[in-house]
Amino acid sequence: MPAYEASLEFPSSLSRAGPSGGPLRDDGGALRLESGPATLPFGRSDLGLRIIANGTPTGPRLMLRLGISSCLLGERVRYDANHKREPLLVETLAPFIRWLPVCPEIEAGMGAPREPIRIERASELPGERRLRAIESRRDLTESMSTFVTSRAASLPGDLHGFVLKAKSPSCGRGDAAIHDSQGEVLGLGDGFFASALTRSRPDLPLATEAELRDREHRIRFFARAAARLRREEIHASPPGASEREALRKRLLAIALLLGGPARERVEEALAAIDETAHASVDFPPWSARRYGDLLVEIVDAAVLVSLPLEAGASESIAPSVSFLFDEALYAALRA
């Protein structure tokens, strides 16, 4: 099987700030961060998954569990009884994902085809949003609000993320048009289901298919989802000493990229975990859980807050976050 390697170029400003004032190195070859080009050899990935060589999985599959707006899978559930099949999701990424399709409008009993609906905001009540059928003016606000709240709450607790259909009055995320009663667009916001999902599961990574067409968005979303999968694995099967050390290095590497107080916080947390681990012959289960939780916390922080992936820096920083991915998924995301 061909070796799979990714060369990472780290910005000199980051590589100067190693944990002991110098670059983070691992002469065993697992990881090195230093000035100039750095190489991260991929063997068994940090996710405990295997390389895909020439499109053929050679080890345990990455199987993220993601919710998705049904129409993106090609299901004919739209108001016009059509779909919005998204090839990136249905073809490129499908081998790595177990989808949980949800169409809130169909599940609420609206059928397909159906009269199109839109979000309206009455000018006299600027904070209030109504969901109305466009032609009949039927008001669906209460029934839909009740339905989506209970549907979001009933989603399985072990989802790693949710892919939503952009611009939909139900599924849109920040990009659903909000109209006045004449149909003029007043602004953009969340669709009713997306809103309920955010309230019910504030930590769940969310993205629209439109966002996922952008490479940086894909990396942000899948890094967060993959970290949640990895957390499950760590919780289910506490890592041995060598795996713990590998994970520790990766967490430190991200801490290094975060810099400042975030880095100190990570180093303190790792030190506390290590202290506990060394206090017992057996690796204490709670400590293993803490590793998994810390991984998710750090990746979220790295992806959401501290790594803006600005123009020019993105090619350098994004892959360093993405080494938390399974290599196969990473390769697919780069395609």
Ligand code: SF4
């Ligand atoms: S956008 Fe959402 S509500 Fe509309 S058809 Fe797709 S899944 Fe159904």
